[in-house]
Amino acid sequence: MQLSWSDEDEAFRRDLRAFLDEHCPPEARRGKDFMGEGVDGVPDWARAWQATLFDHGWMIPAYPPELGGRHATPTQTLLYLEELADQGIVRSVHFGGYAIVGPSLLEFGDEAQRALAPAAIRGDTVWCVGMSEPDAGSDLAALATRAVDDGDSFVVTGQKVWTSYAPFADMCFCYVRTDPEAPKHKGISVLLIDMASPGIEVRPLRHITGAVEFAEVFFDDVVVPKANLVGERNNGWRITMGSLAHERGGLWVEGVFGAHRALDGLIALARRRGLDADPVVRRRLGEAYEQVSSLRSLGYKGFAGFAQGSSAPEHSFMKLATSELRKQLFELGMDLCGPAGAVVDPARAEEDGRWWKGFFVALAGTIGGGTSEIQRNVVATRVLGLPRA
Amino acid sequence: MDFTLTDEQELLRDTARALATKECPPALVRAHADDPSVADALWRAHLRDWVALGSGSLVDLALFAEELGRVLAPGVFVPTAALFAPLVDEVGAPWADVASAVGAGSRSGTVALAGGDGVWDAGRLVDGPLRTWVLEADRVDTVAIVAADGPDSARIALVDASALEPRLVETLDTTRRAFEVAVPDDAFSGGHPVAEVSRTAVQRVIERATVVVAAELVGVARWLLDTSVAYAGERVQFDRPIGAFQGLQFKLVDMALDVERATAAVYAAAMASDAEVPERHRLVHVAKAAAGRAARHAARDGLQVHGGIGYTWEHDLHLYLRRAYAGDYLLGSATWHHDRLAGLLLG
Ligand SMILES: Cc1cc2nc3c(=O)[nH]c(=O)nc-3n(C[C@H](O)[C@H](O)[C@H](O)COP(=O)(O)OP(=O)(O)OC[C@H]3O[C@@H](n4cnc5c(N)ncnc54)[C@H](O)[C@@H]3O)c2cc1C
Numbered sequence A: 001m002q003l004s005w006s007d008e009d010e011a012f013r014r015d016l017r018a019f020l021d022e023h024c025p026p027e028a029r030r031g032k033d034f035m036g037e038g039v040d041g042v043p044d045w046a047r048a049w050q051a052t053l054f055d056h057g058w059m060i061p062a063y064p065p066e067l068g069g070r071h072a073t074p075t076q077t078l079l080y081l082e083e084l085a086d087q088g089i090v091r092s093v094h095f096g097g098y099a100i101v102g103p104s105l106l107e108f109g110d111e112a113q114r115a116l117a118p119a120a121i122r123g124d125t126v127w128c129v130g131m132s133e134p135d136a137g138s139d140l141a142a143l144a145t146r147a148v149d150d151g152d153s154f155v156v157t158g159q160k161v162w163t164s165y166a167p168f169a170d171m172c173f174c175y176v177r178t179d180p181e182a183p184k185h186k187g188i189s190v191l192l193i194d195m196a197s198p199g200i201e202v203r204p205l206r207h208i209t210g211a212v213e214f215a216e217v218f219f220d221d222v223v224v225p226k227a228n229l230v231g232e233r234n235n236g237w238r239i240t241m242g243s244l245a246h247e248r249g250g251l252w253v254e255g256v257f258g259a260h261r262a263l264d265g266l267i268a269l270a271r272r273r274g275l276d277a278d279p280v281v282r283r284r285l286g287e288a289y290e291q292v293s294s295l296r297s298l299g300y301k302g303f304a305g306f307a308q309g310s311s312a313p314e315h316s317f318m319k320l321a322t323s324e325l326r327k328q329l330f331e332l333g334m335d336l337c338g339p340a341g342a343v344v345d346p347a348r349a350e351e352d353g354r355w356w357k358g359f360f361v362a363l364a365g366t367i368g369g370g371t372s373e374i375q376r377n378v379v380a381t382r383v384l385g386l387p388r389a
Numbered sequence B: 001m002d003f004t005l006t007d008e009q010e011l012l013r014d015t016a017r018a019l020a021t022k023e024c025p026p027a028l029v030r031a032h033a034d035d036p037s038v039a040d041a042l043w044r045a046h047l048r049d050w051v052a053l054g055s056g057s058l059v060d061l062a063l064f065a066e067e068l069g070r071v072l073a074p075g076v077f078v079p080t081a082a083l084f085a086p087l088v089d090e091v092g093a094p095w096a097d098v099a100s101a102v103g104a105g106s107r108s109g110t111v112a113l114a115g116g117d118g119v120w121d122a123g124r125l126v127d128g129p130l131r132t133w134v135l136e137a138d139r140v141d142t143v144a145i146v147a148a149d150g151p152d153s154a155r156i157a158l159v160d161a162s163a164l165e166p167r168l169v170e171t172l173d174t175t176r177r178a179f180e181v182a183v184p185d186d187a188f189s190g191g192h193p194v195a196e197v198s199r200t201a202v203q204r205v206i207e208r209a210t211v212v213v214a215a216e217l218v219g220v221a222r223w224l225l226d227t228s229v230a231y232a233g234e235r236v237q238f239d240r241p242i243g244a245f246q247g248l249q250f251k252l253v254d255m256a257l258d259v260e261r262a263t264a265a266v267y268a269a270a271m272a273s274d275a276e277v278p279e280r281h282r283l284v285h286v287a288k289a290a291a292g293r294a295a296r297h298a299a300r301d302g303l304q305v306h307g308g309i310g311y312t313w314e315h316d317l318h319l320y321l322r323r324a325y326a327g328d329y330l331l332g333s334a335t336w337h338h339d340r341l342a343g344l345l346l347g
Helices: A007-023 A026-030 A032-037 A044-055 A074-087 A095-108 A117-122 A236-272 A279-307 A314-336 A338-342 A350-365 A372-383 B007-023 B026-034 B038-045 B047-055 B058-070 B077-091 B093-103 B199-234 B246-275 B280-311 B317-329 B334-346
Strands: A127-130 A146-149 A153-164 A171-177 A188-194 A200-206 A212-225 B109-112 B130-135 B142-148 B153-160 B178-182 B194-198
Touching: A007 A074, A026 A044, A044 A117, A074 A236, A095 A117, A095 A127, A095 A171, A095 A236, A127 A153, A146 A171, A153 A171, A153 A188, A171 A236, A188 A212, A188 A236, A236 A279, A236 A314, A236 A350, A236 B334, A279 A314, A279 B246, A279 B280, A279 B334, A314 A338, A314 A350, A314 A372, A314 B246, A338 A350, A372 B246, B007 B058, B026 B038, B026 B317, B038 B047, B047 B058, B047 B077, B047 B093, B058 B077, B058 B199, B058 B246, B077 B093, B077 B109, B077 B130, B077 B142, B077 B194, B077 B199, B109 B130, B130 B142, B153 B199, B194 B199, B199 B246, B199 B280, B199 B317, B246 B280, B280 B317, B280 B334
Parallel strands: A127 A171, B109 B142
Antiparallel strands: A146 A153, A153 A212, A171 A188, A200 A212, B130 B178, B142 B153, B153 B194
16 A cells, blocks of 8 residues: 555646646636536537647547547546546536547447547547437336338437437437347447438427536437447447446546535635534534545545456445535535525625535436436445345 | 555455454354453464554554454454554653563553543643543553643553553443543652653554554444345345345445445555655544444444344344444544544634
């Protein structure tokens, strides 16, 4: 066990800080707390920022330069994610492309499809990921959107829902059923669908924040070239598992350091509102600190094994724990705002509504990407080895 | 922060686990409740060979203590290695002979520090005649009595345990014994070895012991978790193992999460203490709070998972439940540490 990073890793962090100081636009520093404000298309600053990160090898540091990286080691990737989360910086306003689609194309795609990855990661192409359907949420394998083989192409009919970024996406990484006869996990495939194709209708849905970010997507006899099938036909379930794994390795860092930032904010808020001598407030903050700190240590403990190539069961806990903790912290923030806890009036809300907005964002965190209950099911059966229900 | 165990640490843990499992079976732990002298044999034949861990790396000592907690090992090892040895070490050269006797396993000891309020805090040392929460005071060779001195200093006297008349204060925990000790009038004059150390040094010892007790609690919690998960896989009701019921699965998952967090928090505190980084004070509070909560949680819900069998005297679960709760209160409960954390965060 050791506490500090090597000189080489510290140098990596210094380079990163210098880069961020020089290039990061103020909008990117509004951070995740304000993601609930939604994005109405990709703003110019966000396009430019994502491209700058890519071009300097700071988008996905573990990748080679042509994919927006710099061959960073796993430890350096950890430092990178830590620094970004610590400063509250977002890399992109749409994470499907760089976090899910790019890595999945690289892992499962043919040569032509792999060639789409750089633009997905740089944000030049905006991707949405079509998994959930009205009757297939947690039970993703129940998805029913059909893709019928028409010789040269697939013809897709069906509906996706809660599809983030669909209102302005160029492409959809879409899970479809190619064999309706097979057992449900065995008849699924992935198609790359151009959102400009005839037969696609996108109906934006508002989040509870009022913002538009996700949508219902209707497919009515949409023709998709066969070349757009990713991997083998009927083998899409493997890709679901793969694409979620890409996301999970690093998400905990964002979760934990986001929580650390929130905690710093809570302490400042308590002081500003003169609550720092209140014994109840003090105890709640002390408890929150315990929660954040122990979770950070657990992340590092899990990561140490991960960096050496072993799969770490701790990671399965991290999504559950960080998303639940986030809700708790931002709710505490609303409490510390006192009577103004529920005020959204910009002239009266504390810190531009940071706490209620962060809380609303946090409420999505225990649903999207697999609900907390689904995470618990996974831990119960795969980590603890309990019998399946 | 790298939590990977070195080969030596892995070996230490495996050796400790094998030793603890073999030499401290439930029968010994149960016998100890009626006759505490059975723990003396465990100390003499085995644990005293490991007491030098008390003067070494806290990570190593914590790894060892976790395994002791897992079997609820009773006796003088923890007070000697986690409190007495480091306190004697703080005195340095004048007590080098005591230190070497302790390190060689030929002298056991405990520390009498908390006053009537039961709080272990170098900033609140007392000068009066009463010391509370003195662990295993009737079984050790020597009791180190700590008293307030100047604002930055403390006095320590080494008194033979046989010269004291400690009063046992029974707690829920039958595996660890705590005493009240009346400080003899001549403790600091009558020819006993006396030394002076800084309060910072005393606080370092308290923090060390706090991490050790937290590590033991992690072992306690892990036993409760493992035992409950195993039982949930075996016990059949409504034609299926009860572990297939989601109501129990979720309880066990949440227990497991607390245990994992506490484990990581204890290692972090131990590493930070060894490295003497400023963050260590916070991390020690985090470790004890997390371990106390995890152990209580695992005990409370572990018993629920076991149903009626868990409520019987015959089942070992209640021994762990008792240690879990008493262990949380020892050296500061989770809420006490939360309040202390608030002090560090908010002033
Ligand atoms: C902000 C946001 C963005 C999203 N973006 C996307 C996206 O880009 N692409 C996409 O495909 N999807 C997206 N989703 C959808 C998300 O993946 C689903 O909402 C999620 O998987 C849950 O499915 P559901 O909404 O149908 O809820 P349901 O599955 O109907 O769940 C309802 C409740 O039942 C519980 N439940 C279900 N099954 C079990 C079980 N086996 N055991 C115990 N409890 C159970 C759930 O935990 C939940 O509490 C997004 C969701 C949100 C909130």
